[in-house]
Amino acid sequence: MGMFEAILLTVITAATPLLLAAIGELVVERSGVLNLGVEGMMILGAVMGFAAAQATGSPYAGALCAMLAGMTLALLFGFLTIHLVANQVATGLALTLLGLGLAGMIGEAFVGRPGVRLQAIDIPVLSDLPVVGRILFGQDLLVYISLALVAAVTYVLFHTRVGLVIRAVGDNHGSAHALGVSVRKVRYLAVLFGGACAGLAGGYLSLAYTPQWIEGMTAGRGWIALALVVFATWRPLRLLAGAYLFGAVGIMQFHAQAHGFGIPSQFLSALPYAATIAVLVIISRNRILTRINTPACLGRPFVPDR
Amino acid sequence: MTATTPTDPPAIGRDRQGDILLEARGITKRFGDILANDDVSIALRAGEIHALLGENGAGKSTLVKILYGALEPNGGTLHWQGREVTIASPAEARKLGIGMVFQHFSLFEALTVAENIALALPRGTAMRELSARIREVSRDYGLTLDPQAIVADLPVGIRQRIEIVRCLLQEPQLIIMDEPTSVLTPQEADQLFLTLERLTLEGCAILYISHRLEEVKRICHHATVMRHGKVISECDPARETAASLARMMVGSAVHDLKRGPRPDAGAVRLELRGLSAPADGPFSVAIDTVDLQVRGGEVVAIAGIAGNGQGELFDLVSGERLSSSGSVQIDGQAAGRSGITARRRAGAAFVPEERLGHGAVPGLRLSENIVLTRHSTGDGLVRGGFVDTDRAGELEKRIKNNFGVRMSHDDAEARALSGGNLQKFVIGRELDRQPGVLVVNQPTWGVDAGAAALIRQELIDLSRQGSAVLVISQDLDEIFEIADRIAVISRGHLSEAEPAETMTRERIGLLMGGMEDRQGGATHAA
Numbered sequence: 001m002g003m004f005e006a007i008l009l010t011v012i013t014a015a016t017p018l019l020l021a022a023i024g025e026l027v028v029e030r031s032g033v034l035n036l037g038v039e040g041m042m043i044l045g046a047v048m049g050f051a052a053a054q055a056t057g058s059p060y061a062g063a064l065c066a067m068l069a070g071m072t073l074a075l076l077f078g079f080l081t082i083h084l085v086a087n088q089v090a091t092g093l094a095l096t097l098l099g100l101g102l103a104g105m106i107g108e109a110f111v112g113r114p115g116v117r118l119q120a121i122d123i124p125v126l127s128d129l130p131v132v133g134r135i136l137f138g139q140d141l142l143v144y145i146s147l148a149l150v151a152a153v154t155y156v157l158f159h160t161r162v163g164l165v166i167r168a169v170g171d172n173h174g175s176a177h178a179l180g181v182s183v184r185k186v187r188y189l190a191v192l193f194g195g196a197c198a199g200l201a202g203g204y205l206s207l208a209y210t211p212q213w214i215e216g217m218t219a220g221r222g223w224i225a226l227a228l229v230v231f232a233t234w235r236p237l238r239l240l241a242g243a244y245l246f247g248a249v250g251i252m253q254f255h256a257q258a259h260g261f262g263i264p265s266q267f268l269s270a271l272p273y274a275a276t277i278a279v280l281v282i283i284s285r286n287r288i289l290t291r292i293n294t295p296a297c298l299g300r301p302f303v304p305d306r
Numbered sequence: 307m308t309a310t311t312p313t314d315p316p317a318i319g320r321d322r323q324g325d326i327l328l329e330a331r332g333i334t335k336r337f338g339d340i341l342a343n344d345d346v347s348i349a350l351r352a353g354e355i356h357a358l359l360g361e362n363g364a365g366k367s368t369l370v371k372i373l374y375g376a377l378e379p380n381g382g383t384l385h386w387q388g389r390e391v392t393i394a395s396p397a398e399a400r401k402l403g404i405g406m407v408f409q410h411f412s413l414f415e416a417l418t419v420a421e422n423i424a425l426a427l428p429r430g431t432a433m434r435e436l437s438a439r440i441r442e443v444s445r446d447y448g449l450t451l452d453p454q455a456i457v458a459d460l461p462v463g464i465r466q467r468i469e470i471v472r473c474l475l476q477e478p479q480l481i482i483m484d485e486p487t488s489v490l491t492p493q494e495a496d497q498l499f500l501t502l503e504r505l506t507l508e509g510c511a512i513l514y515i516s517h518r519l520e521e522v523k524r525i526c527h528h529a530t531v532m533r534h535g536k537v538i539s540e541c542d543p544a545r546e547t548a549a550s551l552a553r554m555m556v557g558s559a560v561h562d563l564k565r566g567p568r569p570d571a572g573a574v575r576l577e578l579r580g581l582s583a584p585a586d587g588p589f590s591v592a593i594d595t596v597d598l599q600v601r602g603g604e605v606v607a608i609a610g611i612a613g614n615g616q617g618e619l620f621d622l623v624s625g626e627r628l629s630s631s632g633s634v635q636i637d638g639q640a641a642g643r644s645g646i647t648a649r650r651r652a653g654a655a656f657v658p659e660e661r662l663g664h665g666a667v668p669g670l671r672l673s674e675n676i677v678l679t680r681h682s683t684g685d686g687l688v689r690g691g692f693v694d695t696d697r698a699g700e701l702e703k704r705i706k707n708n709f710g711v712r713m714s715h716d717d718a719e720a721r722a723l724s725g726g727n728l729q730k731f732v733i734g735r736e737l738d739r740q741p742g743v744l745v746v747n748q749p750t751w752g753v754d755a756g757a758a759a760l761i762r763q764e765l766i767d768l769s770r771q772g773s774a775v776l777v778i779s780q781d782l783d784e785i786f787e788i789a790d791r792i793a794v795i796s797r798g799h800l801s802e803a804e805p806a807e808t809m810t811r812e813r814i815g816l817l818m819g820g821m822e823d824r825q826g827g828a829t830h831a832a
Contacts, residue, residue, distance in 0.1 A: 161429055168414045168425050175412035178376055179426050180397030292416045292456060 007251060008135055012143060013209055015247025017042070017201040019146045021225035022232070022239055023153055024197025029229055030157065031190035032170035032297035036092025037077055038198045039222025040099020041070040045202025047103040050213045053116040053206075062116065063142065063203045070199020071192050073099055078191040082184050085301045096222065107213045115211035118142065118204075142204050147240075149197070154236040166190060170295030173302040183302050198222065227276035233283055233293045246272045324351035326388070327480050327511045328373065328404070333382035335368050342368040343379070344535040350480060355502060355512045357522045357543055360532035361555050361754030363724055366515055369532070370482055373513070374406045375399040400426070405478030407469045407486055413457050420453035423472045444471050447501045462489040462612045470501070480511045487521060488780065489612050492815040499525050517755070518783065519548040533557055556756045563763050566770050568790050572602030575774035576623075576654070576743045577635040581642075583622055591615035591798040593622060598793060598803060600743070600774040605765060606803055607789035608778045611818050615798035616778045617659065620747045623776070624656035625649045636743055650683050655741035657733050659748040659778075661725070665732040668721035672713075673698040675720055676705070676735055683739060701738065709734035710760065726753040730761065737764050744768060747778040762788050782811060796820040 021038050028035050048069035053062030077095050080086040118140045126137040157163035169176045169186045177183050205217055224246055231246075232239035253268040283293075328350045335343040343365045350356050360366045371377040373384070375393035384391050386402050393399045396406070413422050420437050427436070437453040444451040449467040457465060466489055473481055487495040502512055502525060516522055522529060522543045529543045531554045539554050546554075578598040585592040593615055600606045610616055621627040623634060625646040634642040636652045646656070658664045666675045677698050681688045687697055702717055709730045713723050720728060733749060749765060750758035766788055769775040778795075779785050785792055786806060793803035794817035801817050 161424070164417070164421055164425060167417065168421075171414040171416045172412070175408075175414060176425075178396060178406075178408065178412045180375075180395045180400065181425070292458060294416075296416065 005131065005135065007255065010251050011244065011248045012135070012139060014250045015244045016143050016146050017204045017209060017221055018225050018228060018246055019150065019240065019243035020142070020201035020204060021198045021222060022228040022243060023146070023149050023236065024194035024201075025225055026229050026232070026234060026236060026239055027153060027157070027166065028190050028194035029298055030170045030234060030295055031166045031187050032173055032295050032300065032302070033081065033187050033191055034088045034092065034299040035074070035077055035095070035191060035194055036089060036226065037073060037095025037099065038194075038225050039218055039220070040096035041073045041195050041198035042099070042202035042205070042222045043103040043216070043218045044073055044099045045070045045199030046206040046217055047107040047110070047202075047213060048199075049203030050110055050115055050206040051106065054110070054113070057116060059116050059118040059207045060141075062207050063118070063200060066199045066203025066207075067196040068199065070195040070197070070202065072195070074191050074195020074198070077195075078188045081301075082187050082191070085303055088299050088301070100216065104215050107215060110213035111215065113213065115206060115213065117211040118208040140208050142200065142208060145200075150236050150240045157236065167295075170297055173297045173300070177302075177304050183304065187302075198225075201225070224272050227273055231276045231279045233279070234295065235293060246275075324353040324509075324511065326350070327352050327386070329385040330369070330373065331383050331385065333369065333372055333379045333384075335372060335377060336380050341535050343372070346382070346532070346535070346537050348530050348537065350511045350513055352479070352509050352511050353506050354528055355506055355514050355526045357526035357529035358513055358515045358532065359519075359522065359529055359551060359555050361756065363726070363754070364532040364555070365535040366532055367484070370406075370484060370513070370515065373399070374404060374482060400476055400478070403477075403479035405473035405476045405481045407473050407481065407483045413465055413468060415456075415458040417457060418453065419451055419455050419457065419460075419468055422457060422468060423453075423475060426472050427475060439475060440471060443474055447471070447474065447504070448497050449501065463491070463494055466490060470498070478510070480513065481505065482513045482515075484515045485517065486514075487516065487518065491611055491818045492782070492811050493819065495521070519551045520783070522551065523548065531555055552755050556754070563759065563766060563787055565766055568604060570603075572604075572772060574599045575602045575637050576600040576745070576776060578623065579633055579635065581622055581629055581633040583618065583627060583629055586618070586627070591618050593618050594797075594799045596800040598800060600776050602742070602772045602774050603769055604790040605769045605775040605777060605788050606791045606793065607785040608776070608793050608795050608800065609782060609785050609814050609818065610778075610780065610795035612780055614795050614818075616747060616795060618798065619795065619800070620656070620658060620745065620778060623745050624658070647682055650679070653742035655679075655736035655739055655744050657736055657744075657746040657749065659751065661728050661732050662721060666720040666728060669719055671717045671719055672706075672731060673702040673717050676701050679735060680739065685739070705731060705734040705738050708738065709764075726757040729753050730757055733761055733764070737768055740768070740771070741773060743774045743776075745776045745778075749777055749779065750781065750784060758784070782814060794818055
């Protein structure tokens with residue numbers, strides 16, 4: 001296995017959790033809700049996924065449990081912000097802190113225990129192809145799921161009525177309400193979907209990326225996922241590109257350190273955020289881009305008059 | 307008085323023959339302590355254009371929202387074709403056959419025309435078919451639309467068309483229209499009236515809300531007048547005069563404006579000379595070499611359809627945006643590079659279009675809002691960096707009394723005032739200064755007839771005292787009422803200001819559509 005192939009493999013594993021968490025958040029934000037609790041939902045997903053895999057021996061049960069954990073926190077977020085109309089930013093930040101705290105407490109017993117690894121799926125023949133074989137056809141299930149999700153979200157958002165309703169709610173919740181769309185229901189479902197994706201992303205970390213439990217193992221990936229959504233200007237295909245780019249930057253940190261390049265690792269770890277700021281500057285200069293892709297109701301509370 | 311009370315059978319008017327489609331009986335809706343609808347009854351008949359008249363806050367919108375299922379009444383019943391129904395949501399209203407054209411557009415800017423329309427139609431409408439149907443219907447009714455265009459790129463006149471076509475595609479039996487002509491040129495409005503006529507011939511019922519009484523007289527078969535949440539009278543608008551309709555709405559006679567003779571041309575107090583500015587983004591309009599002189603003693607009005615550069619022009623004149631030094635002159639002094647405060651010090655005053663958020667800070671008390679525009683205009687409101695709250699309070703009382711600003715408690719927060727009252731306040735705040743130059747954008751937007759008459763009178767009076775008054779408005783009735791000279795803005799280009807006596811609506815309509823421009827362009831090209 002060549003060096004290049006090895007790096008590419010690690011880029012995929014680094015990009016997948018970002019992609020999973022970000023594609024969920026993209027749908028949430030398209031519906032007009034800003035959930036800053038991605039990091040919290042991820043880490044709870046990571047610890048619950050690890051625990052369930054330990055208990056059952058099945059990494060798939062772990063992944064399922066990770067999703068449920070993310071959805072539980074998302075439901076709490078939805079209840080507070082959609083139902084009780086609490087401030088979304090404050091609630092999201094609180095959710096992150098809650099998730100980190102809860103995960104630390106639950107995970108205390110698991111520190112240092114070996115985990116159950118999610119095995120790669122070897123597609124016979126194809127995975128033996130030179131160069132591309134392992135990369136394209138020898139990944140674990142979640143990698144394929146993350147890619148399928150991007151395709152599915154793209155299709156649903158832009159080619160189905162459900163997607164149209166989600167975008168409409170995010171663009172103008174008042175009008176959507178006036179047309180008879182249940183704004184709250186749409187947002188609840190979007191937030192739950194986002195929670196499931198974030199939980200699964202966390203599960204990927206503790207089941208595939210490094211199959212063990214380490215406190216704080218999400219290490220800011222939830223925040224990168226949030227930045228990624230803006231970086232992608234709320235478009236799924238750009239999100240895919242961004243996730244792999246950010247994943248590559250993350251991997252570069254290790255290699256830069258290992259090979260003693262003169263780049264401080266702090267600089268590289270700051271790169272995704274700097275890139276996001278740069279993108280924000282660029283898209284805010286082009287207002288048509290901002291207007292058409294940015295959900296206009298993002299973060300704005302909705303209270304139906306009745 | 308030809309009006310009858312609602313309990314009497316409608317004995318007057320043309321024969322009301324159509325079957326009753328939707329009837330509301332004894333509708334009551336309460337918001338907190340306020341009774342927005344008090345025992346309101348209305349019957350809408352097939353083939354009839356039914357006007358719903360009333361001042362702001364009379365309860366029209368509340369009633370309409372109840373009929374459309376967006377609000378739940380506290381009491382009363384709705385009957386659709388004689389059968390009692392509850393309309394729990396707009397979707398249910400649409401299922402019955404009730405369509406609504408909203409005043410504040412209920413469009414999604416980021417979506418295409420076709421997507422906007424699809425959202426209002428039942429599930430399972432194929433997008434491709436829909437685009438064809440949109441083209442067909444819009445052609446049929448003379449409301450041309452491109453289904454693939456993104457709404458954010460479209461001017462307001464077209465957006466109004468989308469609302470109407472969206473409503474028509476639902477094939478409703480009853481169409482509710484809330485101020486549909488407020489953003490249309492006279493020609494576009496005529497086109498709409500033809501559409502409405504055709505719909506009534508097809509048996510459609512139309513509930514038509516408008517502040518434009520001449521329009522109501524022209525097209526409506528029947529009118530219901532509301533005041534303070536109650537139905538005050540019903541009448542045949544064709545047999546009323548605009549003044550008698552206004553009297554029913556307001557409850558007392560609306561005074562005709564006293565114009566007084568126009569004084570001899572005073573000195574030029576506000577001058578725009580070759581004022582230009584590039585567009586400030588895709589939804590903004592470039593201002594193209596605007597020349598205009600406003601003399602002391604006159605009111606000059608700028609007519610135009612919304613979105614043709616009015617806001618941009620106002621920003622340049624008020625100093626929210628700077629331009630080259632000599633392009634804006636106040637009393638002969640170059641002010642193009644001065645900010646708002648400097649221009650205010652030079653004797654100018656400005657009232658922007660959006661009263662809440664732009665003209666006043668919603669969360670601040672009125673007295674605090676006074677300080678915001680008058681802190682450095684010699685009113686002694688700020689001394690050594692400290693705000694003189696007593697002085698601000700005095701001013702607030704004076705403005706409140708002089709302009710009849712009503713509020714629930716003294717010195718309320720700006721957001722607690724109704725739209726009309728806040729407008730009286732933001733205009734009164736500037737008028738109270740007796741500025742030498744006053745620039746107002748949409749002085750009576752969404753303000754009821756009584757308050758509008760008061761504001762217009764004040765603007766005229768200020769000019770007659772020797773000030774230069776520049777009014778930007780989309781309301782031609784208002785412009786003809788107050789203006790001495792009229793200019794028309796179209797795509798950022800301002801026509802020459804002509805005396806109001808020689809201007810006609812038709813001519814303004816042509817100028818609004820940029821007709822003259824195009825002809826001019828053609829000769830240039832040749």
